[in-house]
Amino acid sequence: MSNELNFLKKLLPSLTQSDSVAVGPGDDCAALNWDENHLLLVAVDQLIGGVHFFRETTTPKQAGRKLICRNLSDIAAMGGSPLWALLTVATAGRNADWILNFCHGVSECAAQYGVSIVGGDTASLPAPGEVTTLTIMGIIERDNIVRRNGAKPNDVLFVTGTLGNSLKSGHHLNFTPRLAEGRFLSQNYYATAMIDLSDGLLLDARRLAEASDVRFALDVNALPLRAGANQNNALADGEDYELLFTVPHDRADHLEREWKFGKLTRIGIAQSGTPDICEMNGKSLTANRKCGYEH
């Protein structure tokens, strides 16, 4: 993400929010008052040819699937369940088959996760390209929502799955959004803070640290590596779409016993201190390095 674009992330939190907004800009989803016991989760994400997928080697179906799965991952990161979606497709230089297959990539994945695509809009671009967006809406119980800001010192930092080498391995096109895992964590009050890993472990962990006002000490040797990934890839590659979350120290063993899903790894611990990511010996991991990939 260029500096010109970064500012939206700064602008949005400065906007006035009505009382109906329970969680405004700055988390994986916004959360809006639904009824006494529930919040409406909403998020929007873009998928752009040449930016978020390789135009020549990605099939339209893969691109469509990736678009919705990125959004589903945001719902997972709040512990919610997805319900509805809106789709936009702006293209030029693509034939009807490409667009149809792209939409099928979205709609097949939507059906798989019980999401209804309730509307959308198509338009022509003035020059060849593909700019697509998906708005996801979901539901979460007020008592169960997991935000980025709840981590406390001594909480244990966990990550699902494996990290690094997402682009070369094709993981970014065929990952499974961690909805069941997110739901399990929120329903059973395990997670105190959570984020989905889209821009690289260091960058996203720092967001969690900043929102919670803690620092994380990482056991870099414990990082679960995806095939072909080294430790540096795991720290900074991005597009992992795994869940990074904190669990109270006295609940961590219990979580590991009850966990019914894939790989789950303890990778660090929250500490009091200036928000940052460091090694277990206290050495900063973010100083003087590119922390991840900002689209």
Place this chain on the structure above:
Amino acid sequence: MSNELNFLKKLLPSLTQSDSVAVGPGDDCAALNWDENHLLLVAVDQLIGGVHFFRETTTPKQAGRKLICRNLSDIAAMGGSPLWALLTVATAGRNADWILNFCHGVSECAAQYGVSIVGGDTASLPAPGEVTTLTIMGIIERDNIVRRNGAKPNDVLFVTGTLGNSLKSGHHLNFTPRLAEGRFLSQNYYATAMIDLSDGLLLDARRLAEASDVRFALDVNALPLRAGANQNNALADGEDYELLFTVPHDRADHLEREWKFGKLTRIGIAQSGTPDICEMNGKSLTANRKCGYEH
């Protein structure tokens, strides 16, 4: 809109919708189950440089305002009240000032209508341009929602404001979304069917006719003309963002007496017959002509 893109409008209605979807794709907004008495209205619209605004002569603030007002017009067309919005901005070749002013154009107008911008996403385009989207969410009482499909033979066809010459007159950049009017119509059970005029009277009236399975006889001499517009402009120019709606014959006089807003004009009547738009003498107005502007 090219033929390649038109298909999304055909594809969307074919998708399976869950029981939580009260009104699926094909109306101005989708309507989703909220609680016993309310529905959540949602719609998404795009605004693309070189397609929906002139890149050289439109200020970023005007473009931002137009984006959200187009969406507000969709909420108005269902009789609802807007609450929340999500924004995406994908650009290249624009500096930070352009983007900031664009976002201010959106956010100032949002504040004016009590809409909270609860989230968004920014991205870079691989080539110069501006592709922006806004997702609008609003609320409507179940009993008050006005859809496209409720017009009955003998209903009177009304339109707010004036028609035609929107682009040259600048109306498309400074129009007022007819939220108060739409709300008045829905709250007082006047309108049996409604649509907002974005693609031209003939084209949008035909959509209303097809959804309601009626034909409309238009009194073309009664069309309210915007300054600089002729009858043909009023029929086919597009970008009017006025409300076109039907009222039961025995309620039409009452509506005109109670109307507290700007210009309101009777322009025709619904009749039984194959859905089409014709003159009062029965001659089709849609045969052999371009009916409007499909983006």
